[in-house]
Amino acid sequence: MTRFVIRRLISMVLVLFAISVLTFLIFQVIPNGDPAQRMAGRLSTPETVAAIRRTWGFDDPIWQQYLTTMKKIFTGEVISYTQQVNVLDQIWQDLPATLSLAIGAGIIWFVMGVLFGVLSALRAGHFTDRALTVAALVGVSTPVFLLGAVALYFFAFKVQLFPNGGYVPLTQDPVDWLYHLILPWLCLSVLFIGIYSRVLRSNLLDTMSEDYVRTARAKGISERRVLVRHVLRNSLIPIVALWSLDFAAVIGGGAILTESVFNLQGVGQYAAESIHQLDVPPVMVVVMLGAFAVVILSAITDVIFALLDPRIRLTGS
Amino acid sequence: MATVDSTVRAGAHRDRGADTAAGLSPYRLGLRRLRRNKAALAFGALFGVIVVLCLCAPLYADRVAHTSPNANHVTETVTVGGVRKDVVSPTGQPIGPTWQGRFLLGADQNGRDIAVRLLYGGRNSLEVGALATLLTMVLATIAGIVAGYFRGFVDGVLARVLDLIWAYPVVLLGIALGTSLALGGISIGPLHLEGNSLLVPAFIIGIVYIPYVAKPIRGQVLRLREQEFVDAARVGGAGPLRIMWSEILPNLSSTIIVFVPLMIANAILLEAALSYLGAGVQPPNPSWGTMISDGIRLIPSAMHLTFVPGLMLVLAVLGINVFGDGVRDALDPRAKVRLEEHAEEASR
Numbered sequence: 001m002t003r004f005v006i007r008r009l010i011s012m013v014l015v016l017f018a019i020s021v022l023t024f025l026i027f028q029v030i031p032n033g034d035p036a037q038r039m040a041g042r043l044s045t046p047e048t049v050a051a052i053r054r055t056w057g058f059d060d061p062i063w064q065q066y067l068t069t070m071k072k073i074f075t076g077e078v079i080s081y082t083q084q085v086n087v088l089d090q091i092w093q094d095l096p097a098t099l100s101l102a103i104g105a106g107i108i109w110f111v112m113g114v115l116f117g118v119l120s121a122l123r124a125g126h127f128t129d130r131a132l133t134v135a136a137l138v139g140v141s142t143p144v145f146l147l148g149a150v151a152l153y154f155f156a157f158k159v160q161l162f163p164n165g166g167y168v169p170l171t172q173d174p175v176d177w178l179y180h181l182i183l184p185w186l187c188l189s190v191l192f193i194g195i196y197s198r199v200l201r202s203n204l205l206d207t208m209s210e211d212y213v214r215t216a217r218a219k220g221i222s223e224r225r226v227l228v229r230h231v232l233r234n235s236l237i238p239i240v241a242l243w244s245l246d247f248a249a250v251i252g253g254g255a256i257l258t259e260s261v262f263n264l265q266g267v268g269q270y271a272a273e274s275i276h277q278l279d280v281p282p283v284m285v286v287v288m289l290g291a292f293a294v295v296i297l298s299a300i301t302d303v304i305f306a307l308l309d310p311r312i313r314l315t316g317s
Numbered sequence: 318m319a320t321v322d323s324t325v326r327a328g329a330h331r332d333r334g335a336d337t338a339a340g341l342s343p344y345r346l347g348l349r350r351l352r353r354n355k356a357a358l359a360f361g362a363l364f365g366v367i368v369v370l371c372l373c374a375p376l377y378a379d380r381v382a383h384t385s386p387n388a389n390h391v392t393e394t395v396t397v398g399g400v401r402k403d404v405v406s407p408t409g410q411p412i413g414p415t416w417q418g419r420f421l422l423g424a425d426q427n428g429r430d431i432a433v434r435l436l437y438g439g440r441n442s443l444e445v446g447a448l449a450t451l452l453t454m455v456l457a458t459i460a461g462i463v464a465g466y467f468r469g470f471v472d473g474v475l476a477r478v479l480d481l482i483w484a485y486p487v488v489l490l491g492i493a494l495g496t497s498l499a500l501g502g503i504s505i506g507p508l509h510l511e512g513n514s515l516l517v518p519a520f521i522i523g524i525v526y527i528p529y530v531a532k533p534i535r536g537q538v539l540r541l542r543e544q545e546f547v548d549a550a551r552v553g554g555a556g557p558l559r560i561m562w563s564e565i566l567p568n569l570s571s572t573i574i575v576f577v578p579l580m581i582a583n584a585i586l587l588e589a590a591l592s593y594l595g596a597g598v599q600p601p602n603p604s605w606g607t608m609i610s611d612g613i614r615l616i617p618s619a620m621h622l623t624f625v626p627g628l629m630l631v632l633a634v635l636g637i638n639v640f641g642d643g644v645r646d647a648l649d650p651r652a653k654v655r656l657e658e659h660a661e662e663a664s665r
Contacts, residue, residue, distance in 0.1 A: 018481045026493045031501025032509075038500045137642075141635040143586055145593050146627040149613050153624075157617050253489050257590060261613070275496050276595040287493045294486050 004306050012299040016292060023288045024066050027280060028058075039280050041082035048081060073285055082279040090270055091286065097167045097266035100177070101184055101259065102250045109189035110243050113196025117239075118232065120197055121204035132197060139194030148187045148261035155183060165263035184262040188255060192246060196239060203235040241305060248297030253290030343571070343648075350647035357643020364636030367629065371443055374436035381418045384430050386437035387601045391428035395419050404428045411619055423621050425611060435626055438603035439633070445519045445598065446585040452523025453580055454573060457530035462561050462569070464531070465538025472535075479528040487525050491587060494521040495596025513599040518591060522584045530576050537572060541565050571648045578641025582634050589630055605630040 028035045036053035037044070053059065057068045072078050076088035120132045156164040162183045168176040207213065208231055216226045246254075256268035263269065267286060274282035341349075351357060378385055390404045397415045404424050405411050411424040421432040464475040482490070495518065502512040503520070510516050541547065542565065550564045585605075591597030592606025600607060605626040612622025 015481065015484050018477075019485060022481060022485065023493060027497045030494075030503060031497045032504055033501040038497070137638060138631070138635060141582070141586075141638050142631050143589050143593070145590070145613070146609060146623070146630065149609070149616055149623050149627070153616050153620055249486050252486055253492075254486060256488065256492070257593065260594070271492070272594050275492060278496060278500055278595070280496065280500070283492065283496045287489045290489050291485050295484055 001306065005303055008299055008302055008306075012295060015295050019291050019295065020070055020288060021066065023284065023291070024069050027284045028065060028069065029062070034058075039081065041080075041277070041279055044081065052081065073288060078281045078285050080274070080279050080282050082274075082277055087282045087285045090282070091267050091289070094265060094267045094270050096169060097264045098251065098255060098259065098268060100167075100170065100181060101188065101255050101264060101266060102247065104181055104185045105188040105192075105250065105255075105258075106243070106247045108185050109192035109196065110239075112189065112193045114200060114236070114239065116193060116197035117200025117204065120201040121208075124201070124205060129201075136194035136198050139190045142190070143257070144187055144191060145257045145261045147190060148184070148258060151183050151187055152261070165261075167264045167266070180264075184258055184264060187261075188250070188258045196242070199242065200235060200239050203238060204231060207231045207235045237309070241301070244301040245298055248294045248301070251297065252292075252294035253286060347571075347644075347648040351643055354643040354647065357640050357646075360636045360638075361640030361643070362636075364633055364640060367439065367633045367636065368443060371436050371439035374433070374440050377436055378430075378433045382421070382430050382433045383419065384433055386434045386603050387429065389428050390424065390430070393428065411615075411622070413619070413621060422625050423619070425608075425622055426615060426619075431608075431622065431625060434603040434608060435605075435629060438605050438608050438626060439629060441515060441598055441602060441604040442585055442588055442606070442630070443633070445515060445522065445588045445604070446581050448516070448519035449522035449526070449584040449588070450577060450580040452520065453526045453530055453584075454577060456523070457527045458534055458566075458569065458573060460527065461531040461534030462538050462565055465535040466542055466557065466561055466565065468539070475531075476535075479531055482525070483528040483532075487587065488590060490525050491521055491591050492594060492596050494524070495591050495594075499596060499599055513602065515598060515602065518588055518597040521591070521597075522587050525587070526580060526583065530580065534569060534572060537569060538565055541568055575641075575645045575648055578637050578644055582637045582641065585630070585634055585637075 027038075031038065034049070034053075036049045036056065036058050039052050039056065040049045056072070057065055060068070076086065078087045079085065080087055080090075116132055120129045123129045152164060155161045163180050166180055168180050170177045213226060213230055216230045217223075221230075253268060253271065255266070256272050258264075259266040259268035260272035267290075271283060271286040274286075374386075384390065393404050394401045395404055395412065395415065396402075397417065402412060404420065405426060405428045409426060411426050411428070412420055413423045415421065415423065420430055422435065423431050425431060425434070460475050460479065464472040498510070498517050498521065499512045502514070503510050503517070510520065547560060547564055550560050555564070588597050588604065589606035589609070592604045593610045595610070598604035598607055608626035609623050609630070612619070612626070615622055
């Protein structure tokens with residue numbers, strides 16, 4: 001077990017290093033033109049550009065540029081030259097909104113996904129199953145920002161059931177927090193509910209034809225108990241694994257679109273606004289920290305799964 | 318993933334009893350199964366109609382709407398039912414659908430014809446989707462075959478590069494490339510792309526999806542290379558290139574065909590997401606994503622600006638998704654390539 005954890009951690013560190021190099025290359029090296037000019041934004045004076053070239057060391061050898069960039073990102077020295085704001089401070093300030101969105105939506109999409117998956121499998125081929133299949137296809141084909149816009153139009157503008165976007169901190173007013181987050185949670189969940197219910201449905205149908213399920217039935221165990229204790233328990237393993245990866249991805253910037261449609265003032269919306277202004281420093285930091293979060297969370301997931309399921313640490317080398 | 322071999326077996330099994338089943342090629346059997354799947358055909362036709370409409374964009378703009386996608390008509394008026402109306406009212410409210418040649422679906426806040434932009438935008442979205450898919454499929458197939466065939470060191474290097482792209486969340490990688498390339502453009506050898514070129518988003522999306530196709534292809538090549546017909550070719554004196562090209566590639570064709578529609582759907586969705594964020598197709602070029610992005614601020618007063626391109630986008634993606642599902646079921650009845658596994662990344 002210790003060996004598995006160590007191996008997994010080493011590979012995680014390597015991937016993190018590679019991601020930092022790739023991010024550096026994408027932002028500073030691959031595009032044509034002057035990196036200092038890009039960094040400074042559209043409305044910049046020659047003095048700013050010259051100052052940026054000096055502090056970021058764009059005249060240094062490339063490996064030294066990389067080190068400077070990483071040092072700046074991790075010591076929180078990166079500044080948006082367009083807005084004159086420290087990027088890391090802004091991210092810390094916006095993080096609660098992003099976490100609120102991700103955690104609430106994660107719970108909703110897991111519960112609903114399992115519920116619809118089980119319903120679909122139990123009624124396989126019947127009307128409920130077909131209706132859920134169609135709904136899942138539409139859900140997978142609709143971008144979340146469009147869904148959010150439609151939801152806002154009907155439920156916040158036509159019928160004033162929910163607020164028209166915005167975020168209220170949990171510590172300030174829990175009820176208002178919930179009220180502002182219900183629509184974003186549901187919209188972000190739709191896609192995942194569609195995916196999870198389809199995956200769980202096919203898992204359940206596969207598991208139901210296993211020998212041990214037949215044995216359980218033959219022993220005279222009630223159908224409900226067979227379903228919950230034997231079938232569902234085994235079918236849920238891949239769903240939980242999928243959930244933890246998706247959840248990590250949503251925390252690491254996957255909710256950018258949802259946040260900006262609902263004006264949630266989270267990290268994702270900060271990134272979205274920076275992209276619209278083509279303000280490079282915030283985009284670079286958010287993208288890299290987001291990718292880091294995803295890699296670290298998925299390594300933690302792997303370790304937890306290895307603890308729970310011995311088969312993974314034996315074969316997962 | 319089923320090889321062609323097992324496709325035949327599965328097909329023969331399903332068609333048992335039909336006396337003409339024996340001796341038909343796997344593609345014939347696949348085509349027959351696809352033809353029975355009326356829903357897939359209907360949705361495929363829907364996608365086809367959208368493609369044809371979008372290709373006719375210049376014709377419509379020229380002959381019917383008498384304008385171009387980026388032309389401003391803010392200060393002009395249009396006669397609807399005998400009444401002269403401002404294209405954009407003095408308060409900045411754009412005209413809604415007129416249901417006639419000019420401004421069929423209304424105008425946006427710059428006084429541009431929505432219907433014309435919808436068709437041109439669709440053409441851009443579809444072009445980006447098609448080019449990105451082409452790039453993904455070609456590079457992923459090459460990478461998958463080379464890695465799977467040579468194994469060892471080559472495989473190790475390619476697998477690490479692919480793992481790296483895979484570890485980078487799709488939308489984040491797209492955003493990173495989109496933002497930096499929109500500012501600087503890129504030079505690949507002799508090819509120079511300006512930041513606002515349509516090829517930039519196509520290039521980005523094409524790169525981002527490579528691992529999702531290359532990994533399964535590599536897995537299949539690993540199995541194929543151990544089969545007798547490959548040994549036979551090698552004994553017959555064929556070199557690696559020839560084996561890869563004429564022995565292994567043809568056996569991958571059903572996998573590749575199955576991936577194409579799913580990749581087109583994902584590429585269109587990712588283009589829309591990137592354009593919505595401002596990291597995809599750059600203004601003033603229209604695409605469904607940029608149109609939604611432009612319209613979303615005006616939703617309370619002019620919801621058609623968002624809903625019209627949104628509806629087109631969903632119909633196109635739904636059409637190709639359902640059709641792709643049908644193709645998969647037809648060619649590869651026992652395939653593990655599932656729409657759900659690949660679609661998920663694209664549209665968060």
